Amino acid sequence: MNIPASNSTLSNPPKRPFFREAHWTYNILLPTCAVIIVFGLLANLTNIVVFLKAGVKDNVTTMMLSISVSDLVYLTLMSPAPYVFIVSHFADNGLFPFDTDLITELLYWPAMVFYDFSAFISVLLGVTRCACVAMPLQFKSVFTKTRTVKLILASFVLAFALRIPILSVYRVARRTDPDTNVSYVYVANHNRKAMTRINDVLNRNTLLYINFIIMITCVCVLSFKLHQASVIRSSHSSTPATNSEQASEKPDNQGMSSKDVRVIKSVVLVCSIFITSQAPFLIYSTARLINPEFDVFAKLHNLFAMSSTISRTCSYLNASVNIFVYYNFNSKYKSVFLSMLRKRK
Template sequence: MAHSGASNTSTTIRFALPFKQESQLLNSVLLPTWPAIILFGHLANVVNIAIFLKSGIKDSVTTLLCSLAVSDLSFLVLIIPFVTSYITLHFAPNWVWPINRNIMFLAFQWPAFTFYDFSCYISVATGVTRCACVAMPLRFKSVFTKSRTVKLVIALFMVAVLLRMPVLTIYNIVLRQNPSTYSTDPNLVHSYKEILVKVNDILNRQSMPYINFIIMIACVIILTTKLHEATRVRRSHAAHSHTTRSTRHISDLKQPDAQRMSAKDIKVVQSVVLVCSIFVISQLPFSVFSTARLIEPEFDDKGYYHYLFAVCTVFSYTCYFLNASVNIFVYYRYNSKYRDALLSVFKRKAAFDQPSNIK
């Protein structure tokens, strides 16, 4: 009897999981924002794709940015079933599902995050190529051509699919007879193999995120340093405007190529730095709680720190959705061709909507 009482007490303590209230509060605050963020992300990425195509994809940076918009849009489209089921489960747990809930909750989750991984790799490639062109322009500007960039994008997509293959193959949708309704309904079945999930965790939750994170931080540091040098040199030249033209020309020739960036190059570097910085900030929560998950096994969706894990998960998802949606502001601020093309669309629409003056 004494042993039974101790066991019950242990069970009570075990399931008195911490951070439950914090998890419920965060869900109540953040989950309602998900549909708005995703809807805006759809519109923003459609606009990005349309503007890039209209302006012409003529260089490696535009090719990468257009590919990034396509990948972000694909992620946001495929994640809708998961988000719908997640929000419904939180706010209406007793709602009767017309189809098997797991189909919406799980079937599209891994394909969606395959495209998110693809976006991450494109962002890293953008940072690395721009970093190489700025740091060593004479050697690398002729290397990153449009055709080679297209091949790079295709290779990155294949890498993203290959790395996610362990979990992309464990779910299947099959038709099964419902004994209560005598109807045939679709059901989600999985050939759950622990080794496949473990491989996915090692590749996509531990190895690749850290590699991407470190590379992007290095790119941001290098690009920011070069940008600071170029800005300092340009200000120094402006301050010494009384110097003769020939003297300025000789001075320019003595400056390293990275310090003689044009105003257009500086804008490009600024936009790439911001895109890379957004990526780093959005990946930071995931990197932190992935590290905590390695250190503390109970920090998991079925462990003692279940609710704290849920808090981190919801916050990370919010960062994912924002990361796939806000690049339009960067392009509008730092890409003059993008801004002019976007404004011209609105001007034409405004002119078309104006009533005719013909009587």
């Protein structure tokens, strides 16, 4: 729900067209977004604490910790927006004594830098695991923890650099109402249309399609390797029960132990969550690029508003639900998490 900067000269800006008509997406998803964000903040804080207590000793844990930190920052920057939208939509007199773009626009685009950052790390996570599983002898020693940290830092620089065009559009300015002689702060923009177009083509389409294709490829390769490992394990199911636990931690003919399988499953799920959550955004961003009427303040603004609300809800879910993956497929995470719960009790 990307709201443009206000061009109003009133000290109390009017409601946006987004909220003139009640849609099921607003009535249901806006309150849901607020709940998801609160849960996501708590979940990512938990992830960070658990990973740090467990020890960040390998590249997979390093990337998962980085995703949790990035998602936490993203949700923190985005957290005021749903409440502004809720008040604007449900309250008849819920007008703010300031330009709400100070909350929505100025925080939205920096938040998107961290959302892109999480996406890049997810892609990096998928690619590194895919390479290590598909060609273990060639890549097992390539992706060290030090190199992983460097790749993560480079990913953040890239995410920020790609958003510079749209970040440079907005600035805080002061305006005076000629009728009341009251001055107030608002969000001004310069060359917004051109920079938004660049952002749409570069970040919301080209880069998004590249990430999407890479992630789908990684999920397919890792899923195939998991299937191969399960077939091999099934063929060895006649192993005596007394030795089954010891055997499960030893690599099979594919060089995969049960621990490796759990790691791959967690990576596949993280990548799959990314793919599922990005799909609505990919569809509506492509439609926006093709049809100029599918935009804010255009002929199809209501359809655009509903689509963007659904997409944004998916992005909140993407940044919040990884805790379930870590708990179910990371034995060290689960052990430390349960230990923390027992201590609190």
